[in-house]
Amino acid sequence: MICFVNTCTETVQNGIARFHCGVTTLSANDSDDATFWAQMGAVAGDQDLAFVTLFFSCTSFNAERIRSRMEAACPNVKYAACSTAGEITQHGMTEGGLVALLFPSETFRMDALALSDIKNCGMDEIVDNVKAARRAFVAQKAASPWKGESGDGKDANNDLFALCLIDGMSFAEEAVTAGLYWALDDIPLIGGSAGDDLRLSDTVLMLNGEVFTESAILILAETKVPFSVFKTDNFIPTDDKLVVTHADPDQRLVYEFNAAPAAQEYARAIGIDPENLSPLSFASYPLVVRTNGEYYCRSIQKANEDGSLSFFCAIDNGIVMTIAEQRGMSRTTRQAFDEVRSDLGAIDFVLGFDCILRRIDARNRQVTQKIAALYAENNVIGFNTYGEQYISMHLNQTFTGIAFGRVRGHVSS
Numbered sequence: 379m380i381c382f383v384n385t386c387t388e389t390v391q392n393g394i395a396r397f398h399c400g401v402t403t404l405s406a407n408d409s410d411d412a413t414f415w416a417q418m419g420a421v422a423g424d425q426d427l428a429f430v431t432l433f434f435s436c437t438s439f440n441a442e443r444i445r446s447r448m449e450a451a452c453p454n455v456k457y458a459a460c461s462t463a464g465e466i467t468q469h470g471m472t473e474g475g476l477v478a479l480l481f482p483s484e485t486f487r488m489d490a491l492a493l494s495d496i497k498n499c500g501m502d503e504i505v506d507n508v509k510a511a512r513r514a515f516v517a518q519k520a521a522s523p524w525k526g527e528s529g530d531g532k533d534a535n536n537d538l539f540a541l542c543l544i545d546g547m548s549f550a551e552e553a554v555t556a557g558l559y560w561a562l563d564d565i566p567l568i569g570g571s572a573g574d575d576l577r578l579s580d581t582v583l584m585l586n587g588e589v590f591t592e593s594a595i596l597i598l599a600e601t602k603v604p605f606s607v608f609k610t611d612n613f614i615p616t617d618d619k620l621v622v623t624h625a626d627p628d629q630r631l632v633y634e635f636n637a638a639p640a641a642q643e644y645a646r647a648i649g650i651d652p653e654n655l656s657p658l659s660f661a662s663y664p665l666v667v668r669t670n671g672e673y674y675c676r677s678i679q680k681a682n683e684d685g686s687l688s689f690f691c692a693i694d695n696g697i698v699m700t701i702a703e704q705r706g707m708s709r710t711t712r713q714a715f716d717e718v719r720s721d722l723g724a725i726d727f728v729l730g731f732d733c734i735l736r737r738i739d740a741r742n743r744q745v746t747q748k749i750a751a752l753y754a755e756n757n758v759i760g761f762n763t764y765g766e767q768y769i770s771m772h773l774n775q776t777f778t779g780i781a782f783g784r785v786r787g788h789v790s791s
Contacts, residue, residue: 394421395468395757397727398784399603400482403759405467407475408438414476415447421480422452429488429597431541431729432459433761434476436582437575444476445587458490458595459584460543463573463734464762471737471750473575479729479759487600489515492585494593496550501557508561508596515598537600539607539780541729542569544594546581546764549630551772552692554594559770565598566607568780570731571690571765571772576657578680578688581764604783606721609768610714611776613664613702615673618647620665622697630679630689635699639685644678647701655681661739664775665699673700677735677774679764690765690774704739708748711777715756722783728753730760730779737762739775756781 394417396402402421406414421427430452432444444459467477481488491511493504516538540562544551551571558567572581583590620643624634635643645652648663660678667676676699679688719725730753740746752758758779766778 397757397782399485399726399782400425401485401727401782402480403468403478403727404480405465405469405472405475405477407472411447414478415451418447418478418480419451422455425480426483427452427455427480428483428486429481429490429599430455430457430478431597432457432476432478433462433465434459435465435474435575436461438474439476441582441584441589444584448587456488456490456586457584458543458597460572460595460761461574461582462761463576463764464737466730466732466753466758466760466762468757468759471746471753477759477761485601485603487518488597490585490595490597492583492588492590492593492595493554494590496545496548496554496594497592501553504554504557505561508558511596511598512562512565515600519600537602538565539599539601539605540565540567541597541599541780542567542594542767543583543597544569544571544767545583545590545592546571546573546690547578548592549628550592551765551767555767555772556770558596567767567769568607568729568731568778569767570761570763570778571767573734573762573764576734601782603726604722606718606781606783607769607779608714608718608781609766609773609776609778610710611675612704612707612710613666613673613675613775614705615666615700615702618701620644620647620699620701622693622695622699625693625695627692627694630691630693631682631686632689632693633686640687641681641685644687652681652685657735657738658742661735661775662704662742664702664704664735666702667697667699673702674771674773675702675775677733691772704743707736707740707743708745708752711749711752714777715752718781722781724784725756726782726784727757727759728779728781730758730777731763731766732760732777733766733775734762734764735775736777
């Protein structure tokens with residue numbers, strides 16, 4: 379496991395960090411796996427858990443190992459898990475690791491459903507399934523022992539949020555995110571696309587021991603902890619335009635920009651040899667699309683042998699793309715956290731979904747330690763993604779997160 383160690387994490391005892399709201403986080407690499415599961419069992423024995431999320435490297439861990447360990451450590455606890463392109467833990471930014479968040483029933487109520495075969499099931503099926511789940515979840519809210527006691531003193535449905543974990547190689551994130559947004563109505567959505575350590579082959583999702591591919595997991599949550607959903611990016615559009623003139627939208631492939639081979643034209647525009655295109659090139663010079671006055675990133679996944687480019691986001695013929703430059707990642711990230719802190723009063727911890735291309739770009743610009751310090755300062759726990767979900771949008775090269783504040787009347791143990 380590679381670890382970029384942070385220097386200002388939450389107080390950690392025996393490798394476990396417990397935040398003010400009662401949420402616990404722990405992490406492992408493949409050499410301390412037994413310690414991780416022993417700690418998991420100990421926490422489950424001390425707390426009534428509402429839900430557990432696990433983010434893991436599929437290079438170091440496998441689904442069967444996680445399933446058997448969860449059954450042994452906390453057999454009656456609901457959980458969701460997904461593979462990553464890197465992890466963000468209480469100890470720092472890692473590669474090849476495993477991180478867990480344990481949500482206590484004292485301050486959270488959570489449930490989840492799997493959406494299978496998302497490439498073929500159709501928007502109507504997604505909307506119908508999520509609407510039914512939403513109705514059932516909101517109906518249960520009436521029986522909640524802390525109904526109307528959200529951390530900010532408000533009521534209605536502003537104590538509800540939704541988390542999405544989705545197959546990052548499914549080519550279906552845009553349609554699923556749009557369907558979730560439509561079905562969830564006033565419940566804010568945040569999430570990340572599962573990765574596979576940049577192998578770009580197969581990602582893994584799990585729900586309560588069942589393994590899924592080409593699927594999504596939706597987690598519905600109610601909490602009395604105040605929270606804020608947010609996003610941040612740091613790309614700046616230039617004047618250089620690339621028009622998609624030949625594409626295969628179903629496969630997210632672009633064959634031509636400006637009637638020239640896509641990889642060749644993109645390389646020419648950013649001033650490098652096509653043979654030298656790499657994830658670093660794509661991270662440093664992202665492509666963005668303007669929608670409703672805002673620019674959204676459409677990141678390149680890889681260059682193919684036939685001169686085409688594969689994308690992490692939806693593309694289509696006729697789209698005008700603008701080459702962007704990355705600037706000020708640490709500054710814009712700090713500004714985003716400061717704005718959230720101003721909104722909440724204090725940040726207890728952040729569940730974060732950070733694009734793998736941001737991580738690559740941070741390493742290239744030698745700001746990894748600055749970003750790691752910001753994540754530690756704000757207690758960010760999460761993973762590096764192949765795409766990010768925010769409200770109604772599927773994004774690239776963005777950090778999306780849900781920040782939790784301090785809930786009145788609760789003291790961490």
